[in-house]
Amino acid sequence: MAKQCEICGKKSKIAFKRKKLRGKYNPTGKKIQKPNLQPVKLPSGKKILACTKCRKLLLKEKIKIGV
DSSP states (O other): OOSBOTTTOOBOEEEEEEEEETTEEEEEEEEEEOOOEEEEEOTTSOEEEEEHHHHHHHHTTOOOOOO
């Protein structure tokens, strides 16, 4: 399984960190931000990894998935 939401496709991204040093920005490197994936059991009995936003929508029955 990849580190990706199986409903919306959200995956990790690179974020640039900037630190202000004496009036100028000092590029201090890159940081990988990963999605908050949680296991979810679907009504069909299948288990998938979904991000927390999709998980909340599933609980409220706002989205229907055909997985």
